[in-house]
Amino acid sequence: MALNFEVPLPGAAIGGHHVSSAQRLARGTLAAIDAVKNQPLYHHVETGDILVRLKQLAYLATESADHLLDASDILSAAARKAAGLGDEHAHPSVISAASRRVRLAGELTALAPEASVEAAAHFATEMRRRSRPLPVTGEDVALSATQYTALQAAARGHVRVTEMLGKQYVHNRDGGMTISTIRSLEAKGLLQREPLPASFSGSEPRARLHLTAGGVAALARAYGRPHPAAPDTRIAPKPALGSTAARTR
Numbered sequence: 001m002a003l004n005f006e007v008p009l010p011g012a013a014i015g016g017h018h019v020s021s022a023q024r025l026a027r028g029t030l031a032a033i034d035a036v037k038n039q040p041l042y043h044h045v046e047t048g049d050i051l052v053r054l055k056q057l058a059y060l061a062t063e064s065a066d067h068l069l070d071a072s073d074i075l076s077a078a079a080r081k082a083a084g085l086g087d088e089h090a091h092p093s094v095i096s097a098a099s100r101r102v103r104l105a106g107e108l109t110a111l112a113p114e115a116s117v118e119a120a121a122h123f124a125t126e127m128r129r130r131s132r133p134l135p136v137t138g139e140d141v142a143l144s145a146t147q148y149t150a151l152q153a154a155a156r157g158h159v160r161v162t163e164m165l166g167k168q169y170v171h172n173r174d175g176g177m178t179i180s181t182i183r184s185l186e187a188k189g190l191l192q193r194e195p196l197p198a199s200f201s202g203s204e205p206r207a208r209l210h211l212t213a214g215g216v217a218a219l220a221r222a223y224g225r226p227h228p229a230a231p232d233t234r235i236a237p238k239p240a241l242g243s244t245a246a247r248t249r
């Protein structure tokens with residue numbers, strides 16, 4: 001789950017959905033820990049380490065929500081004070097104080113997607129290895145190697161889509177992803193877009209990609225299965241002229 005914590009523009013308010021996202025992450029992580037503990041799995045060292053990291057994630061998500069609540073309170077108090085003085089704008093120091101808390105909230109959960117995906121992959125693979133049924137529902141969706149890679153990248157919070165001059169562009173941390181792959185996963189109902197706040201007034205629309213419930217189930221089923229390597233999109237270097245001439249003589 002990639003949380004969308006952006007530093008607010010001057011005069012912007014912290015939306016309640018930011019706080020609820022962090023709180024939902026904490027609750028969901030604790031629920032996942034309980035679910036894993038109830039599975040008849042062999043809890044070796046790696047499993048124990050991942051459970052500890054999930055507990056840390058739940059704690060960090062709770063702290064993140066607290067920082068967002070603080071930022072919201074700071075802005076709300078400043079807005080009331082400004083209204084009383086007949087001033088529509090909060091003092092820059094107030095905006096700075098709220099922004100620091102929003103930034104810290106984002107940093108606390110910055111690695112949440114990575115930790116969640118790592119845990120899901122480990123437990124799904126372990127259950128498949130022990131012939132245990134995965135607790136997922138819905139139709140099993142076939143994924144190509146490229147689609148599987150893109151779905152994983154989206155689950156890790158690495159993929160964004162921007163629109164410029166009527167065209168859409170994919171931004172992936174590791175590169176090598178096309179808008180056609182994203183659209184194919186959206187058509188399967190595995191991905192959805194979350195609009196992101198504007199970086200500045202008049203900036204181009206942008207969105208972060210999230211897995212739908214169907215996308216989560218598809219990725220969980222894919223873990224533990226053999227996957228063909230994704231095609232190498234790099235351009236092969238051209239042979240040197242000297243070596244080509246040597247072969248043709």
